[in-house]
Each structure stands twice: as structure tokens, then as C-alpha cells.
Amino acid sequence: MTSALELTGIRKTFDGVVALDGAVFSAIPGEVHALLGENGAGKSSLMNIAAGFYVPDAGTVAVNGETVALSGPADARGRGIGMVHQHFKLVKPFTVAENILLANPRPSFRSGIQDIRQNVRKQADQLGFDIDPERRVGDLSVAEQQQVEIIKVLIGGARILILDEPTAVLTDVEAERLLQIVRRLADSGVAVVLVTHKLHEVKRHADAVTIMRGGRTVATADPHVASAAELTELTVGQTAPLPARAERPRGTTLLNVGALYCARGDGQVMVADASFFVRAGEIYGLAGVSGNGQAELAEALIGARQPLSGEIWLEGPGDIGTLPPAVRREAGLAAIPADRYAFALAGSLSIADNFTVATIQSGRYGTPWLIDRTAMRRDALEAVAAYDVQGVRGVGQKAALLSGGNAQKLVIAREFSRQPTVIVAHSPSRGLDVRACAAVHERLLAARDRGAAVVLISEDLDEILALSDRIGVMTRGRIVAEFDRPADRQEIGRAMVDHA
Amino acid sequence: MHDVAMTMRENSPSPKPPPRRGVGRFTLDMRQALSPWKQAGILAGSLAIGLFISVVILDIAGIAPFDLVRELAGVFNADSLRSVLVRAAPLILVGLSAGLAFRIGFWNLGLEGQMVFGGIGATAVSIYGIGPESTRLVVMGIAASAGGLLWVMLAYWMKVRFRVNEIISTLLMNYIASYFLLHLLYGAWQDSKTAFPQSTQYQPFERLSDIGYGINSALLVALAAAVVAGWGVHLSRAGFYMRFISANPNMAKVVGVPVRTISIAVIALSGVAAGLAGFVNVASQEGRLTQSFFDGYVFSGVLIAFLSRNDPIIVVIVGFLLAVLFVTGQTLQVFYQIPFTMVQLIEAIIVIAVASSEFLIRHRIRWTR
Numbered sequence: 068m069t070s071a072l073e074l075t076g077i078r079k080t081f082d083g084v085v086a087l088d089g090a091v092f093s094a095i096p097g098e099v100h101a102l103l104g105e106n107g108a109g110k111s112s113l114m115n116i117a118a119g120f121y122v123p124d125a126g127t128v129a130v131n132g133e134t135v136a137l138s139g140p141a142d143a144r145g146r147g148i149g150m151v152h153q154h155f156k157l158v159k160p161f162t163v164a165e166n167i168l169l170a171n172p173r174p175s176f177r178s179g180i181q182d183i184r185q186n187v188r189k190q191a192d193q194l195g196f197d198i199d200p201e202r203r204v205g206d207l208s209v210a211e212q213q214q215v216e217i218i219k220v221l222i223g224g225a226r227i228l229i230l231d232e233p234t235a236v237l238t239d240v241e242a243e244r245l246l247q248i249v250r251r252l253a254d255s256g257v258a259v260v261l262v263t264h265k266l267h268e269v270k271r272h273a274d275a276v277t278i279m280r281g282g283r284t285v286a287t288a289d290p291h292v293a294s295a296a297e298l299t300e301l302t303v304g305q306t307a308p309l310p311a312r313a314e315r316p317r318g319t320t321l322l323n324v325g326a327l328y329c330a331r332g333d334g335q336v337m338v339a340d341a342s343f344f345v346r347a348g349e350i351y352g353l354a355g356v357s358g359n360g361q362a363e364l365a366e367a368l369i370g371a372r373q374p375l376s377g378e379i380w381l382e383g384p385g386d387i388g389t390l391p392p393a394v395r396r397e398a399g400l401a402a403i404p405a406d407r408y409a410f411a412l413a414g415s416l417s418i419a420d421n422f423t424v425a426t427i428q429s430g431r432y433g434t435p436w437l438i439d440r441t442a443m444r445r446d447a448l449e450a451v452a453a454y455d456v457q458g459v460r461g462v463g464q465k466a467a468l469l470s471g472g473n474a475q476k477l478v479i480a481r482e483f484s485r486q487p488t489v490i491v492a493h494s495p496s497r498g499l500d501v502r503a504c505a506a507v508h509e510r511l512l513a514a515r516d517r518g519a520a521v522v523l524i525s526e527d528l529d530e531i532l533a534l535s536d537r538i539g540v541m542t543r544g545r546i547v548a549e550f551d552r553p554a555d556r557q558e559i560g561r562a563m564v565d566h567a
Numbered sequence: 568m569h570d571v572a573m574t575m576r577e578n579s580p581s582p583k584p585p586p587r588r589g590v591g592r593f594t595l596d597m598r599q600a601l602s603p604w605k606q607a608g609i610l611a612g613s614l615a616i617g618l619f620i621s622v623v624i625l626d627i628a629g630i631a632p633f634d635l636v637r638e639l640a641g642v643f644n645a646d647s648l649r650s651v652l653v654r655a656a657p658l659i660l661v662g663l664s665a666g667l668a669f670r671i672g673f674w675n676l677g678l679e680g681q682m683v684f685g686g687i688g689a690t691a692v693s694i695y696g697i698g699p700e701s702t703r704l705v706v707m708g709i710a711a712s713a714g715g716l717l718w719v720m721l722a723y724w725m726k727v728r729f730r731v732n733e734i735i736s737t738l739l740m741n742y743i744a745s746y747f748l749l750h751l752l753y754g755a756w757q758d759s760k761t762a763f764p765q766s767t768q769y770q771p772f773e774r775l776s777d778i779g780y781g782i783n784s785a786l787l788v789a790l791a792a793a794v795v796a797g798w799g800v801h802l803s804r805a806g807f808y809m810r811f812i813s814a815n816p817n818m819a820k821v822v823g824v825p826v827r828t829i830s831i832a833v834i835a836l837s838g839v840a841a842g843l844a845g846f847v848n849v850a851s852q853e854g855r856l857t858q859s860f861f862d863g864y865v866f867s868g869v870l871i872a873f874l875s876r877n878d879p880i881i882v883v884i885v886g887f888l889l890a891v892l893f894v895t896g897q898t899l900q901v902f903y904q905i906p907f908t909m910v911q912l913i914e915a916i917i918v919i920a921v922a923s924s925e926f927l928i929r930h931r932i933r934w935t936r
Contacts, residue, residue, distance in 0.1 A: 122594065371821050396823035410821045413814035424811055425822040427804060435804045481822075 069132040071096045071258035072117060072148065072227050077126035079112055086112045087123070088282045094258045094275075096226070099249055101273035101290065102262045103302055105500030109282040110262045111153065114229045117260075118150035119143030130227070144170075149220025150229040153471075155212050159205035163187060166204055167219045183222070190218045194248050206333055208358035209236045213245070221252075228252060229260040234268060235497055238356045238526045239560070246272045264302070264500050266295055278302055302501070317536070318347030320382070321520035322489050327377035327388075328544075329363040336375070337363040339544035345489070345520040350511060352535030353524040353546075356563055360544035361524050362405065365493035368522065369402035370395055371410050381489060396425065401487030403478060405494040405524075407471070411478045414467030418459060419447035421466045422481050446484075454480035455506070472503040483510055490514055493524040508534055532556060596931045610924045617920025621913045628905050638898055642891050647898075649781040651890045653851055656785035657682075659886035660844035661864045662871030663789075663796050663879055664715075668837035670800065670877045671812045671830050677722055677737030678841045678868040680744035681715035682861040685845025687748065688714030690766050690856045693773045694756065700772045707773065708788070708846055715842020716835050718744060723834050741865065752858060766856035775851040785851035789886075792840055796879035805829055841868075870914065874921055889914075 070093045079087040087109045094100040104110045115121045117128060119137035127134050130146045137143050143150075157166050164183045173179025187200040196214040204212060213233060220228060230249070234242035246268065253259050253274075261273060269276050269290050277287045278301045286301050322345045329338035337360040345351040355361055366372035368379060370392025379388040383398040404410035412421050423432055423443045431446075433439035447462040456476045458469055469477060475495070482490070492511060496504040511534060515521050525531050531538055538554050539546040540562040548562040622632050630638075642651055661678045668675035675681075688710035692698070698706040722740060725731040752764040760767070775785045800806040808829050811819035820826045848860050867889060875881035896910030 369821050371817060391825070391827070392821050393823040393825055402821055404821070408815075408818075410818050413811050413818055415814045416810055420807070420810065424807070424819075424824065427807060428823060433804070437802055438804050438807055 070094060070129065071131060072260070073129040073132075074113065074117060075127050075129075077113060077116060077128075078124045079116060079121060080124055086282055087116075089284075090126075090279065090282060091284045092117075092260075092277055093287075094227070094260055096256050096258045097253055098274040099253045099259045099261055099272055101269040101276040102260055102279065103264060103266070103269055103276050103298065104279035105264060105302060105502065108279040108302075108500075110279055111231055112282075113279070114150060114231060114260065114262055117143070117227075118148055118229055120150075144220075144223045144225070147224055147226035148229070149223055149225025149227065151213065151216040151220060151231060151233060153231040153235065155216050157204045157212055157215060160203060162201055162203055163198060163207075163215050163218075164200035166215060167200075167222055170219050171223050186222050187218055190221055194218070194251075195244075210238075210241045210245075210358070213237070217248075225257070227258045227260070229262070231262045232264075233261070234263065234265060236526070238563075239528050240356060240563075242268070266298055266302075269298065270295060299501070317349050318518060320344045320346050322382070322522065323378070323380040324364075324368075325378040325380065327364070327367065327379065328375040329360070329367045329372055330375055331363060337544055338367065338374070341377075341541070341544060341546055343539050343546050343549070345522055347488075347518045347520055348515055349536040350515050350521040350523055350534050352531035352538040353522065353541050354528055354531045354538055354559055354563065355526070355541035359541050361493070361526070361541055363544075364541070365404065365491060365524050366410070368491045369400070369404055369410065371404070393428070397428075399485070399488035401482035401485065401490045403475075403482055403490070403492040403495045405497060407474050407478055408467070412466045412474060415465060417463045418451065418456075418466050418469070418477060419443050419462040421477060422447040422450055422462070422484075425481055426485055450480040450484060451477070456480065472499045475499060475507070476503060479507060479510060483514070486517075487514065488519050490519055490521045491524070492521065494526060495523070496525075496527070496530060528556065528559065532559075594933050596933065598929055598931050601928055606928050609927050610921065613920045613924030613927070614917065617917045620920075621916050624912065624916075625899075625905075625909070628903075628909060630899060630903050630905065634903075638895055638902075639891070641898065642895055645781055647894055649777075649783070651887070651894045652781065652786050653783045654893055655887045655890035656783065656789040656851065657844040657848040657864065658867055658871060658889050659786075659789040659793055659883055660840050660847065661868030662875065662882040662886050663792055664837045664840035664844065665868040665872035666875060666877035666879060666882055667796060667800075667833050667840065668719075669872050670809050671833050672816070673723070673830065673834050673837070674734045675719060675722075675737050675834070675837050675841075676734055676865055676869065677719060677740050677744075678844070678865045679861045680737070680741040681718045681838050681841035682845030682848065682864055683741075683744035683748050684714030684718040685711035685842030686714075686849045686856050686860060687751065687845075688712075688842065689846045689849060690756065690769075693769050694766065700770075703770075703773050704775070704850070707850065708843065711842045711846030712839040713842070715840070715845065716838040719834055719838030719841070723831065738865075745861075748856070749858060752856065756856065758855070764858055765853075769850065769854045773850065774854050775847060783851050785847035788843060788847050790883065792843065793879045793883045796836070796840075796882075800877075800879055805832070809833060844868075866914075870918060873918065 072094045074090065074092040077087050077090040090109060090113050092102065092113060102110050102114070112121065116123050119140045119142050128137060129135065130148065135146065158169065164180055164187060167187060168179055168183045173182060184200045187198060191198045196218070198211060198214055198218065204215060207215065213236065233245060237245060249259050249261065250272065263269060273290045275287065276290045276298065278285050278298065280302065288298070325342050327338055327341045328336060331337045341360065341364060343351065353361060363372060367374045374388045377388065378386050381387050381395055381398050381400065384394055387395045408414050423446065427438070432443050444462050451459050451462060454476045456469070456473050458473050466474060466477065490511065496507050499507065511521055511523065523531065523534055532554065536552050538550045538559060540548045540559055542563060550559060622635060625635055626632060641647055664678055665675060689707040692703065692707045692710045718740065722733050722736040725736050726733050752766065756766045758765050758767045775783055778784050778787070800809065808824045811824050812826055812829060816826060844864065845861060849856055853860060871882055871885045871889060875885045892910060892913065896907060899905050900907055
């Protein structure tokens with residue numbers, strides 16, 4: 068059978084840094100083909116080449132057996148290649164229909180938008196999505212925005228569908244649903260490329276798997292035949308052990324959230340009467356289906372969002388709900404937000420600046436009148452080495468040039484450099500590879516063992532179960548149930564659904 | 568993830584083009600980093616192109632390039648140099664005012680209004696004779712700073728309290744300030760001797776005098792302000808925080824940057840600089856409050872801030888060059904009868920040239936096959 072998409076000998080460098088070196092990939096119509104690899108293995112870069120976003124330095128791209136030189140994303144779309152990026156390419160103030168029209172231009176806006184609206188409804192029905200074409204994209208949940216992206220490329224006539232880490236932002240249930248839809252699309256003859264680093268998805272949902280490491284293709288295998296251990300071995304070269312956890316007595320309450328209410332940007336109340344407490348030396352996991360107020364709660368805790376009412380009490384300063392974030396920082400709160408470039412990093416500034424900004428107030432880097440750039444660079448260099456931040460050619464380099472996982476390592480290096488007493492981590496391992504993920508988990512456990520109170524908000528139930536001492540389930544803005552370790556996965560799942 | 572390295576193509580909107588091997592195409596790459604020397608080179612090249620276009624236009628208007636060079640060189644005789652330096656002082660101050668505010672993303676377009684209130688503050692001190700003669704100028708400077716500060720803080724307060732966009736409020740408040748000035752000049756403060764709509768002439772000790780070598784003390788005020796601003800922006804902790812406030816205000820707040828305190832301080836200083844610009848303008852040039860001493864300074868201030876990339880030290884250089892352009896422009900106006908709009912045209916051409924260099928510094932155009 069002719070390959071729907073065939074990439075051979077692909078090489079790509081970014082400013083002298085080799086991202087891809089002789090990568091190969093081939094997918095046939097009707098299959099779900101997983102592309103597995105760690106962060107920085109080159110999966111996204113390779114698929115961006117297939118979708119016409121990057122021009123390869125060397126190598127060929129063939130669509131349905133015909134070698135093509137893609138002149139851009141529009142050209143790729145014209146050839147039936149559609150890509151759903153990890154970071155969605157949607158214009159938030161526009162409606163769903165307008166976004167889709169933007170990607171699939173029609174001669175006239177008026178008739179075009181009518182046509183798009185009908186198409187969206189039809190596609191949404193077929194796929195079982197509940198998407199209103201008239202809603203503003205900014206008001207949709209992450210899962211819904213992803214559905215819009217999928218509808219967008221399907222309306223564009225995609226026969227080769229590339230999904231870049233589609234389940235990274237989804238809950239178990241949402242991911243399961245998405246993967247079933249992916250299977251239906253494949254059955255209808257679409258070649259689906261599933262970029263992922265989740266092994267269980269590959270094992271359960273893929274017909275074939277191509278594994279990348281360090282910009283090269285290391286193997287193509289049948290996931291039903293190859294064992295999980297073999298695949299892991301190929302992906303990381305070595306297996307990461309689960310961190311050991313010591314039992315330790317719990318201390319006093321360090322963080323107490325009482326009857327908290329928060330509204331979203333559009334005024335919708337997302338956190339409604341949320342109450343919980345976290346003690347010294349414990350990890351409190353907050354599980355839930357995304358869009359149930361976790362994002363708003365996390366933002367309120369780190370000081371990015373003013374609560375409507377209620378209390379956020381911190382040992383030391385007391386109720387800090389409406390006080391500026393600087394107060395909670397001084398009291399020892401560390402923030403690892405889900406959206407790194409919204410709340411944790413300034414992409415246009417250097418790594419050294421981003422690393423030192425949270426601690427400069429302490430006087431570590433000179434007086435208010437004269438900052439000490441040498442000390443800043445020295446500490447940043449040390450942290451980059453200690454936290455294994457890759458892809459750094461100098462600490463004067465812009466933070467935006469780091470890949471997702473490495474940017475997260477930089478955030479964690481900064482937040483943990485101050486020996487925090489309360490840590491708020493929202494999806495801290497989102498988009499990270501096995502090794503980086505294990506490193507993050509180790510840091511969180513170490514902080515807990517040191518006596519810190521950790522709030523772990525995550526849509527990844529495995530992560531919650533592996534790390535938490537206590538688990539709260541958040542549904543419709545409230546904590547509806549709490550479980551002590553060891554918690555039963557089924558019960559937690561039921562709590563999520565029962566109260567929805 | 569690698570958005571920074573996104574490749575764009577000129578022909579991307581058309582869905583059909585087949586592989587056109589052999590013909591090639593332009594590709595536009597985002598540059599990740601460029602050495603300061605190359606950046607300076609690109610900037611210099613763009614400026615040269617802008618100046619060349621200006622020379623051609625002036626040639627068409629009847630000023631031969633040779634004459635132009637002579638006139639420009641003429642700026643460096645003692646008299647002209649004196650007027651260049653006098654003109655440079657308020658230009659540097661409005662450049663600093665705009666540059667500081669822009670650094671934290673506050674679009675202060677109210678430079679003229681703040682200059683007006685600076686001038687009014689200084690003149691009030693002169694009219695009511697506040698303080699002894701020896702310190703009169705200092706008191707005038709403080710009153711002018713206060714005037715500029717109050718006028719800009721009003722816009723900031725409206726932004727915080729009523730979410731009024733400062734681009735609109737500061738710009739429109741220029742008109743309010745200007746009409747308030749006219750109200751004074753046609754009313755209480757009108758010069759009783761001449762009955763012209765201007766205030767009475769300042770006393771000699773109320774004027775910024777020359778300190779020798781053709782340098783006016785107004786320039787010293789401007790240079791001192793530039794040094795303080797340059798130190799604040801480049802060396803102080805507040806300057807470090809300012810970079811985060813402009814790069815990502817939400818993130819800055821979350822990591823504990825005192826966003827509000829720094830913003831208020833910087834906006835206040837922006838107002839002070841503009842107020843001082845009003846002060847040095849009235850106290851060094853006219854020696855009295857006139858109807859139009861502030862005219863055109865919003866555009867000049869924004870222009871200087873833009874060309875200097877909000878760097879206070881470069882503001883001094885750009886302010887000086889703009890003063891040269893203005894003084895030469897006046898000479899050309901007198902001796903060659905070209906309209907003053909020609910000077911503005913040249914200003915605009917240079918702005919566009921520099922703006923395009925910005926694009927070339929960020930992107931690389933390549934011809935690929």
C-alpha cells in the first residue's frame with residue numbers, strides 16, 4: 068500500500084542546533100501511527116515539516132507517493148495534511164466559525180461563514196462533539212478548543228491528520244473519548260499521526276509506532292507485539308525508576324482555603340465554595356475533569372487572579388487572598404503554573420533574568436541601587452547545571468528559545484531555589500518527557516519530606532495517585548470528595564463523574 | 568513549541584503552487600540572535616537609505632546636495648550650535664518622558680499637556696514671586712515637575728479607576744491643557760504691557776542662562792535627567808523589574824515584582840520629565856509662557872523614544888540630532904523658502920527607515936531554491 072505520508076532523510080537545524088538528523092517516518096491510510104519520543108527528540112519539529120511549517124535543510128516529503136516541496140502550511144493543507152498543534156493556533160476573541168473560516172478561506176465572508184457554520188455542526192455531530200459555532204474560542208475549555216482544531220483541519224479536507232500531544236491537556240475520560248474518535252477517523256481511511264510520549268496510549272490505541280530519540284528515528288514497531296519495556300528502552304535509552312517515598316508524620320496546617328469563590332474572565336463563577344487545607348509534609352492532590360475551576364483556583368492561589376470572596380490563609384501572613392502576590396512569595400510560597408509563558412516566564416528576557424527575578428528582592432543580587440549582574444549569571448549557570456536544563460548556550464539567551472520541558476525545568480529551578488514552605492503546582496509535568504517528569508516528581512516529594520505543604524493540581528490521575536498523600540476531587544468549583552492514600556482509582560473516577 | 572523559528576513564506580496564502588524547483592523563492596526566517604555590531608550595521612544602512620531619499624527630495628525642492636551639506640555644516644558655527652543645544656534640552660526631556668513610560672507599556676501621549684502644566688507651574692512661581700531670588704529657578708523647576716506629574720497621574724488614575732485607555736486620555740488631555748493655557752493667557756496671566764496673549768517676561772534670575780561655551784543650563788538639566796534615567800533603567804533593581812513589567816506583566820506580578828509601585832513611580836517620573844521639558848522650554852527660549860511653546864513635542868518625544876529604543880542614553884544623541892534637523896530646517900525655511908512641513912517629511916522618512924531596519928534585525932530574507 069502506498070504511504071499517505073512519507074518523510075525520508077529529514078535534517079533540520081535551528082540556528083546551528085541540530086533538531087533533526089536523518090529522521091524517517093511513514094504512515095499509511097487507515098492507521099493510527101504513534102510517534103513516540105522524549106521532549107526534544109524532534110517529534111514536533113518533524114511533524115511541523117510534514118505540515119509545511121518548516122522547510123527541511125535536507126530530505127524529502129512525499130504525499131501519496133508523490134515527492135513534494137511544501138511551500139507552506141496552506142500548501143500542506145491543500146494536499147490534505149492537517150495538524151493540530153500542542154499549543155492551539157486559535158484566535159481567542161473570534162468565534163469558532165470565524166476561526167475555522169480564517170483557516171479555510173471562502174470567496175465571500177457572508178456566505179462562507181454560513182457554510183462553515185453548517186459544516187461545523189455536521190462535523191461536530193459526526194464526531195460527537197458538543198461545539199456551538201457561535202461561541203467565542205476564549206470561552207471554551209481546553210478540550211473544546213482542541214475539538215475546534217480537529218474540526219478545523221477536517222473541514223479543510225485533511226486525509227492525513229497530525230495530532231501533536233493531543234492528550235497532554237486532557238483528563239483520562241476526555242483522552243479516552245478523543246482516542247476513540249481518532250480510531251473512527253482512521254477507520255474512515257484517514258492516516259492519523261499521534262505524537263505522544265505516553266506509552267499506554269501507544270499500546271492501547273496505535274497500529275504502528277515510530278520511535279525517535281535525539282533527532283533520529285530509532286525504530287518502527289508494532290505496539291501489540293513489542294513490550295512496554297522494550298518501547299521504553301528505545302525511547303529513553305534507560306528506564307526511570309519511580310521515586311521512593313518515606314512515610315512521615317504530618318505537621319500543622321500551612322495553607323487553608325475557605326469558601327473560596329473565583330470568576331473567570333467573562334464573569335462566569337468557576338470556583339464556588341471551595342474549601343481544603345494542606346499540612347506541612349504532605350502533598351495534597353486535586354483531581355478533576357479540566358474546566359471544573361482548577362485553573363482559576365490555581366491562579367487565585369498563586370496571586371494571578373483576585374478571588375470574589377472567601378479566604379486563602381497562609382501560615383504567617385494570614386489571609387492573603389486580596390494581598391499582592393509579593394506577600395505570599397515572602398511567606399515562602401512557590402508557584403509552578405500550568406501556562407509557563409503566561410505566569411512563570413518572560414520569553415523575551417534572558418534565562419538569567421528569569422531565574423533571578425523572584426529572589427532579587429532579598430538583596431542577593433546587589434542593592435536596589437546597583438544590581439550585581441555577575442552574581443545573577445553565576446547563580447543562573449549553577450541552576451541550569453543543577454536542574455539539567457538543556458539547550459542553553461548561555462544564560463543570556465532568551466527564555467523563549469527553551470523547549471517546553473526545559474522551560475519548565477527553569478521554572479522549577481527558580482521556584483525551588485528559595486526553599487519554599489508552600490508549593491502550588493498546576494500540571495507540573497504537562498508536556499514533559501519521562502525523565503524530566505520523574506525529576507519534577509522527585510523535587511515535589513523532596514519538598515514534602517523537607518516539611519513543605521504541596522498542592523498538586525493535575526488532570527493526570529496517574530500523577531495524582533503516585534504522589535499525593537491526600538486527594539481532593541474538584542467538580543463544578545467545589546471539593547466534592549477527599550480520599551486518603553492509598554486511594555482507589557475507581558472511587559475517584561466515580562466522584563468526578565457523580566457530582567458533574 | 569518552536570514558534571520562534573517559524574518559517575513564513577511570501578506565497579503561503581495560495582493553496583495550489585506546485586514545487587517550483589529551479590526558480591527559487593524568498594523565504595523569511597525569524598532570527599534568533601544577531602550580534603550588536605550587525606544590528607548597528609543594519610541600522611546604519613537603513614539610516615543611510617533614509618537620508619539618501621531625503622536628499623533626493625530636497626534636491627527636487629531646489630536645494631542642491633552641496634548646499635545642503637553646507638547648511639548642515641553651518642550648524643556647527645557658534646550661533647547655530649547654541650540654538651541647537653537650547654532646542655535639544657526639551658527634546659531630550661520629552662524623549663526621556665516618553666521612553667520611560669513606554670518601557671513599562673504605559674503609552675503616555677500626553678507629553679504636550681504635561682509640558683503645558685510644567686510651564687504653568689513654573690510661571691505661577693514667577694508671577695507670585697515664590698521664594699527668594701537665589702532659589703527661584705529651583706522652585707520653578709519643582710513646580711513644573713509637580714505640574715507634569717499631576718497631569719499624567721490624572722490619566723493613570725482614570726486608567727486604574729475607570730479603565731480608560733491612556734492612549735486616548737493622555738492625548739485628549741493635551742487639548743484640555745492647551746485650552747486651559749489659553750484661558751490663562753487671555754485672562755488672568757495676560758501681559759498687561761503688550762496685551763499679547765502671553766505671560767509677562769520672567770525676571771533675569773528666573774531664566775535659564777548660558778553657562779559659557781554656548782551651553783545653556785537647560786541642557787545640563789536635560790543631561791542630568793538622562794543620566795539619572797539611564798542609571799535607573801540599566802543599573803538599578805527597579806530598572807530590572809521594569810523589563811519584566813513590559814515583557815509580561817502577569818508573570819511579573821506572580822513572581823513578586825511590585826508591579827503597581829514601580830508603574831506608579833515610572834509614570835510619575837515620566838510626567839516630571841515632561842513637566843521639566845515645559846520648564847526648560849519657557850525658561851531658556853521665550854522667557855515667558857506663550858500659546859504654542861509646546862507645539863509638536865508629542866510627535867518629537869515619541870519619535871525620539873522610538874529611535875532610541877527607550878534607552879535614556881541614546882535619547883540624548885537622538886534628541887541632539889533632531890535639534891540639528893530642526894535648526895537646519897529653520898535655516899532652509901528662511902533662505903530657500905521651503906515649507907517647514909518638509910522638515911516633518913524628513914523626520915517621517917527617517918522614522919520609516921529605522922522602523923524597517925527593526926524588521927530586518929528580527930528577520931532574515933533569503934533566496935532559496
